[in-house]
Amino acid sequence: VKELFSSLGVDCNILELDQLDDGIRVQEMLTEITNQKTVPNIFVNRVHVGGCDRTFQEAAILGKRVLVLDFVVPSPQGTSWGLGGTCVNVGCIPKKLMHQAALLGQALQDSRKFGWEYNQQVKHNWSTLTEAIQNHIGSLNWSYRLSLREKGVTYVNAYGEFVDHHKIKIQQLERGSPGKLKVWAKSTEGPETMEEVYNTVLLAIGRDSCTRKLGLEKIGVKINEKNGKIPVNDTEQTNVPHVYAIGDVLEGKPELTPVAIQAGKLLARRLFGASSEKCDYMSVPTAVFTPLEYGCCGLSEEKAIEVYKKENLEVYHTLFWPLEWTIAGRDNNTCYAKIICHKPDSDRVIGFHILGPNAGEITQGFAAAMKCGLTKQLLDDTIGIHPTCGEVFTTLEITKSSGLDITQKGCG
Amino acid sequence: MAAMAAVLRGPGRRFRWRTQALAGGVRGAARGVAAGQQDYDLLVIGGGSGGLACAKEAAQLGRKVAVVDYVEPSPQGTKWGLGGTCVNVGCIPKKLMHQAALLGGMIQDAHHYGWEVAQPIRHDWRKMAEAVQNHVKSLNWGHRVQLQDRKVKYFNIKASFINEHTVCGIAKSGKETLLSADHIVIATGGRPRYPTHIEGALEYGITSDDIFWLKESPGKTLVVGASYVALECAGFLTGIGLDTTVMMRSIPLRGFDQQMSSLVMEHMESHGTQFLKGCIPTCIKRLPDGQLQVTWEDRTSGKKDTGIFDTVLWAIGRIPETRNLNLKEVGVNINPENQKIIVDAQDVTSVPHIYAIGDVAEGRPELTPTAIMAGKLLAQRLFGQSSDLMDYNNVPTTVFTPLEYGCVGLSEEEAVARHGQEHIEVYHAYYKPLEFTVAERDASQCYIKMVCLKKPPQLVLGLHFLGPNAGEVTQGFALGIKCGASYAQVMRTVGIHPTCSEEVVKLRISKRSGLDPTVTGC
Numbered sequence: 001v002k003e004l005f006s007s008l009g010v011d012c013n014i015l016e017l018d019q020l021d022d023g024i025r026v027q028e029m030l031t032e033i034t035n036q037k038t039v040p041n042i043f044v045n046r047v048h049v050g051g052c053d054r055t056f057q058e059a060a061i062l063g064k065r066v067l068v069l070d071f072v073v074p075s076p077q078g079t080s081w082g083l084g085g086t087c088v089n090v091g092c093i094p095k096k097l098m099h100q101a102a103l104l105g106q107a108l109q110d111s112r113k114f115g116w117e118y119n120q121q122v123k124h125n126w127s128t129l130t131e132a133i134q135n136h137i138g139s140l141n142w143s144y145r146l147s148l149r150e151k152g153v154t155y156v157n158a159y160g161e162f163v164d165h166h167k168i169k170i171q172q173l174e175r176g177s178p179g180k181l182k183v184w185a186k187s188t189e190g191p192e193t194m195e196e197v198y199n200t201v202l203l204a205i206g207r208d209s210c211t212r213k214l215g216l217e218k219i220g221v222k223i224n225e226k227n228g229k230i231p232v233n234d235t236e237q238t239n240v241p242h243v244y245a246i247g248d249v250l251e252g253k254p255e256l257t258p259v260a261i262q263a264g265k266l267l268a269r270r271l272f273g274a275s276s277e278k279c280d281y282m283s284v285p286t287a288v289f290t291p292l293e294y295g296c297c298g299l300s301e302e303k304a305i306e307v308y309k310k311e312n313l314e315v316y317h318t319l320f321w322p323l324e325w326t327i328a329g330r331d332n333n334t335c336y337a338k339i340i341c342h343k344p345d346s347d348r349v350i351g352f353h354i355l356g357p358n359a360g361e362i363t364q365g366f367a368a369a370m371k372c373g374l375t376k377q378l379l380d381d382t383i384g385i386h387p388t389c390g391e392v393f394t395t396l397e398i399t400k401s402s403g404l405d406i407t408q409k410g411c412g
Numbered sequence: 413m414a415a416m417a418a419v420l421r422g423p424g425r426r427f428r429w430r431t432q433a434l435a436g437g438v439r440g441a442a443r444g445v446a447a448g449q450q451d452y453d454l455l456v457i458g459g460g461s462g463g464l465a466c467a468k469e470a471a472q473l474g475r476k477v478a479v480v481d482y483v484e485p486s487p488q489g490t491k492w493g494l495g496g497t498c499v500n501v502g503c504i505p506k507k508l509m510h511q512a513a514l515l516g517g518m519i520q521d522a523h524h525y526g527w528e529v530a531q532p533i534r535h536d537w538r539k540m541a542e543a544v545q546n547h548v549k550s551l552n553w554g555h556r557v558q559l560q561d562r563k564v565k566y567f568n569i570k571a572s573f574i575n576e577h578t579v580c581g582i583a584k585s586g587k588e589t590l591l592s593a594d595h596i597v598i599a600t601g602g603r604p605r606y607p608t609h610i611e612g613a614l615e616y617g618i619t620s621d622d623i624f625w626l627k628e629s630p631g632k633t634l635v636v637g638a639s640y641v642a643l644e645c646a647g648f649l650t651g652i653g654l655d656t657t658v659m660m661r662s663i664p665l666r667g668f669d670q671q672m673s674s675l676v677m678e679h680m681e682s683h684g685t686q687f688l689k690g691c692i693p694t695c696i697k698r699l700p701d702g703q704l705q706v707t708w709e710d711r712t713s714g715k716k717d718t719g720i721f722d723t724v725l726w727a728i729g730r731i732p733e734t735r736n737l738n739l740k741e742v743g744v745n746i747n748p749e750n751q752k753i754i755v756d757a758q759d760v761t762s763v764p765h766i767y768a769i770g771d772v773a774e775g776r777p778e779l780t781p782t783a784i785m786a787g788k789l790l791a792q793r794l795f796g797q798s799s800d801l802m803d804y805n806n807v808p809t810t811v812f813t814p815l816e817y818g819c820v821g822l823s824e825e826e827a828v829a830r831h832g833q834e835h836i837e838v839y840h841a842y843y844k845p846l847e848f849t850v851a852e853r854d855a856s857q858c859y860i861k862m863v864c865l866k867k868p869p870q871l872v873l874g875l876h877f878l879g880p881n882a883g884e885v886t887q888g889f890a891l892g893i894k895c896g897a898s899y900a901q902v903m904r905t906v907g908i909h910p911t912c913s914e915e916v917v918k919l920r921i922s923k924r925s926g927l928d929p930t931v932t933g934c
Contacts, residue, residue, distance in 0.1 A: 032834065035866055048925075087909070093846065096910045100847045101525035107518040108527060114512035115540030115652070116519060119530040129526035132850045143932060258907040258914065284906045295908065323504065324511045327543045358884045364913035365888020368905040372895035382894050383807045384781045385818065386498070387507045390887030391781065 001040045001052055064272050066153045069160035073210075082141030083148075083155070086248070087257040089137055097133045099289045106291075110328035160214070173197065209249045219243065224251055234278055236267050244271075254284050285352075285367035287360035292334065295363030297370055299351040304340045308350070314341045316376065316396040318406045322357055323387045332408045337392045338400075339376070347376035354389075362390040450577055452478045453795070455593035457571050457579065457737070460496020461780040462770030463599035464555060466787030471562040473795040478591055479559060480581050482570035486621040487606065487614055493552030494559075494566070497601050497771070498780040500548055505624035506644055508544045510812045513651020517814075521851035535652040537629035544624060567591070572738040576763055595794055598744070598753060598761070598768040599787065600733035602778070606726055607636075612696030616704050617724040620645065630654065631722030634706055636693055638664045640811045642727035643676065647814040650685045657686040657719070659693060659708060665811065669823030671861075672876045679815040679857040679878075691717075696724055732772045742766070747774050757801055759790050777807050808890035810883035815857055818886030821874030821893055827863045836873065837866040839899065839919040843931040845880055846910045858912070862899065862919050870899035877916065885913040 005012050017023035017039060031037050034048045042049045072089075074080040081089035101124075108122055148155045174180035178199035185194050209228035216223060216230075222239045223230050229251035236244045244267060247260035262279050269275035285297035304313055317338035325332070340351030352366050366374070376396075384391025398404045454470045456463040459481025467479045483500075485491040492500035512535070519533055559566045569581030569589055578592040604619035620641050623630065631654065635646040638660040649656040658680075665673035681687055688708065695707040699720070707718045732752045739746060745754045745762040753768035755761055755775075761768050767790060770776065770783035785802060792798035808820035827836045840861040848855045863874040875889050892902065907914030921929040 035834075092910050096846055097525075097850055100850070101522075101527075104518055104522040104525050104527060107515055108522055108529065111512075111515040111519055113543055114508075114515050115536045115538075115543070116512075116515060116533065117536050117539075118519075118533040121530065123528045125526045125528055127526075128524075132524055132526075136849045147932070256906070257909045262906055280904055280906075285908050287908050287911070323507050326547050327508055327511075358881045360908045360911035361881045361884040361913045362888060364905075364908050364911060364916065365885060366891060367888070367908070368897060368902050368917060369888055369891035369895050371905050372892055372897045372901050374891055374895055378894050379891065381803060382891055383779070383785060385808050385810050385883045385887050385890070386780045387503050388810070388883035388887060390884045393887070393891075394781070 001042065066151075068148060068153055068155045069158055070155065071157060071159040073159070082138070083144045083157075084137075084141050088140050088144070092257055093137060093140065094133050096289060097136070098129065101129050102291065110324070110330075113327050113329060207248070207255070211249055227251075235270065236263060236279070253281055254286065256284065256286055259284055283367065283370055285363050287363060289360070292355055293357065293359035295352075295354045295359030297352045297363055297367040298349070299340060300353075301338075301340055301351065304342075304351050308342055312343050314343055314347065314376075315339070315400040316341065316398065317400055318392060318396055318398060319408050320356070320389065320392045321408050322389050324357075335389065337396070339379070339393065339396060341376045349374040349376065349379070352393075354393075356389050358389065365390075366393065450592040450594050452476045452565075452591065452593040454478070454595045454597065454791070455480070455579060455591055456597045456599060458496065458597075458599035458601060458733075458770070458772070459494045459555070459566070460599060460601050460770060460783070461498045462601075462783030462787040463496065463597065464494075464559070464787070465784040466597050466599065466769065466791045467564050468558065468562050469788045469791035470795050471564045473791065475795050477563075478565040478567065478593070480567045480569050480571045480579070480591065482568060482581075484570070484603075486603075486619065488618050488622045490622045490625045492625070493549065494555045494568075495548075495552050499551045499555070501621050501624055503780055504551065505544050505548055506620075506648075507812060508547065509540065509624070509648040509652075510644065512540050513648040513814065516651050516653070521847070521853070524851045537652070538627065540652070541624070541626060548624075570736070572736055573742045573744075574738075576742050576766065594765060596766045597787075597790065598734075598737065598766065598772055599770045599783070600737065601771040602730040602732045604641075604726060605729045605731050607693075607728060610693055610695065612698070612704075613693075613724075613726065616696045616698055617726045619726050623725060630725070632720075633657070633723040633725055634659060634693075634704075634719065634721040635725045635727055637727030637729075638662070638666065639727055639729065640665060640668075640813075642725075643680065643813050644811065645725060645727060646685050647680060647812070650680070650683065651814055655686075656684075657688060657721075659688040659691050661692050661711065662690065668811070668817075669819065669825065669874075669876055671824060672817055672819065672859075672878055675857040675859055675878055676811065676813050676815065676817050680813060682854065682856070683814055685814075693724075730771070730778070734772060744768075750774070758793065759786060777804065777809070779807065779809060782807055806890065806893050808886050810886060812883070815878055816880065816882035818877045818882030819875065820886055820890040821872065822863055823874060823876070824861070824863050827873045831865065831873075835866050837864050837870060837899070838862070838923040839864065839921065840923055840929045841915055841919055841921060841931050842929055843879070843912065843915040845912050847880075860915055860919060861923075862902070862916065864899045868900070872897045872899060872902065875916065877913075879912045881912065885916070888913075889916060 017027055020026060030041050034041060036051060038051055040052060070083050072080045087093060105124065145155065171182045172179060173182050180197055180199060181201055182195070182197050183201060211223050211228045211230060220240055221230065221243055230238055230245040230249050231251040232238055232245050236246050238245055246263040246267060248255045253259065259281065266277050266279050269277065283298050285295070288294040299307065301315060315338060317336065319333045320335050320337060321332035322335060335356035338353045339349050341347040342350045349370055352363065352370060354362055379394055379396065382394050384394040398406050453475040454467065454477045456467045456477065456479045459479050463479060467477045471477045481494050483491045498504060516535065519529060522529060556566065567581055567589060569583045571579045571581040574580050574590065578590060579596065581589045581591060604621055606617065607613045623645060630649065633649050633654060634657050635642050636659045642658060643664065646656050646658045663670065664677045677687065690711045691708045692711060693706055693708045697705045699705055704721050704724055705718055706721060706724060707716060709716050734746055734751050734753060743763050744766055746752060747754055752774040753761055753772055755768050755773045759767045759769050759773065769786040769790060771778045776782060782804065789800050789802055792800065806821050808818065810816055810818040822830065824838055838861055840859065842859050844855040844858060858879045861876045862872060864870040864872050872893055875886065875893065877885050902917055905917045907917050915931060921927050
């Protein structure tokens, strides 16, 4: 540790406890303050850091030379954006904000049932929305640049190097924004064809990894030729020992921001800190922010059957009616909750699924519980918070195997 | 038999003996204590969350069950149907009116998201109240149908004990009915307290019993109290545009984590609710135009002040419904300090076959889901082959104030008291919900804290979440705590992005470190 600080050019106040008269007393004091019995015991700027390991980890943040290359190849339509990646610019963030805009439209309708009165004429202005969202994203781009600068990371905005199933044809009829496009499409199952005019065609047929133009073949990094993804071992190492891959480019891992963040942090700690903690890719919770949101963690029913066999599973499920939907006049048999339990393992919850409002908020805590070994019994023993949607999981009774009716009639 | 009848008759009362043509002769209260010879296996007094759950479970186990429920009108004359406090004057109407208030906020947000809504925007109390009341009535009906479906006999009568196994119920008409049972469960809950020592309090004030049933808007309202009932009511009244003031004697949300409670109050203060702190009302007078003049005293300065309001809502606590049950007669003991019925871990009172559950029982959380579970488990212990007891530890709850507060486990104060400051670690964060950004909403009080044991793996002792959808966020983590979650395990859970709840699994800054706990960026 003394060498580390010396190499960083940092002046230290060193207290050698074995050379002090009351050294033992000091050590006791330290234990009380810091909960650490061992030496060296390090404080930086009056803040307790820890022992040798911890100090090296923290030093990694100070000492290492880090370069980030980020470049956005404009989309075929010419769209480009700033620092932050997919999530910030063209993923999670703008998606959730636009989803919120749509939910607010629903809320406007509901509000009348709850006594709010205003003009029937309600319109939506697209550019007000996009401007507000772009401003927010701009602020995030900016804060990332600031953050990198503060941490001493070099950022260069440069490109670093090493249509069939749907059988559609699109013809532009009119330029402009929006213009007019004529679309011909053919069914995948029969001879039916269709022809329709749209202002916009949005292709959402999957994502390709940005690995083809990195020059990976020059350094011998293997990729899956079919999808461009990079296979790695459980420490995110490619077949070339000093080259690692994380995030969406990874073969066989969830394409999610929090997974990428976790993997990235842990990788840095393993490389430069003294950590050996690996990223856990199992039971990663996620939410689909469709108008009716879908939150899930663990296995789908199909996957569970495949892995554990149907006879070893018990599926509990129910439809439910969020209280706020009652007065709003929304349907009482739309929202749905289901858990998949592994019978031989104390009815362990191996799959959690909810379709309803705020699905993401609900699912998060259950994901933590599943990491701690959640079972059906524990769910039954837990008190629900009333009135919420999440509480429905504490009172699940009907199994799929029973075939009993789960339609809702009133208040349980 | 005649002697028994004389004893039972008491001063000036008349009984109608229930007779049934059954082999063995006349049935009636005189046959008192012999088990299996009563009218019912189980009689439940009180058709609320706990009572109905117990009755339905017992019926499902094949028993002969009766429920008696009666609502004594409030001083203002409000009354309601089957279902108890939660359904009629608690959780359900509360959450619906809270939702109405939240929707008002969403209409404001909508502008930022591109929705063009023309002014003026106003709220019509009557429309909301009617919708809420209709929903509650549908629940009353639903409960009656459920009881019928399960063959539980229901009587709308006001019950009191005649003897250990018999109850006399009086209907609104005055008609009396005697019911006897092997086992009797008291689940009569509680009612709001009136400060009867304050002049005008009873005549002119209303309580939570009345607010949800008002046909006309309460207008400019003074809410007296610091309970969650006070803050939740003041919250939604402010949210629908009414001039609302909360008068508190001392601290808000006593019993809850105080740091969180002050953040809840701070949020309300910065969003339109007025607070008169450290004040107590001394007198309520009605003015000629119908408005109410309230006089109060500032406890610190001793200064007196007055104000004019349309409505005064008392939210200063609840008292259990035990006074009129005639408990002394049958030997069921109550705690003289709070009038609650004393029970053991099996919910048994001082009389072996008489039980008490829900708000009326001593030492129980005053929550619907705990009453429901207690009722179910009691029925299973009595009539099923179960010996399962309720676990009252780590019961999660949520306060539905304008910015909601969800919590489970120990408050920071409790954790410090129990384990000592040096043995706990508190992780915390101020965060900003994504949806607040475009809406330009103030997120100053959006805050999370997790109280853990300091010793690795750092067992989670309590979680506190202040933000939108707090109930939904907290529920799953309550499960985690039940599974014995440690800080380490929670931190290994991957977040769902973008949500508010993911901020819980991203908590890194400890209070002890003194570092700034504000979450920035992704």
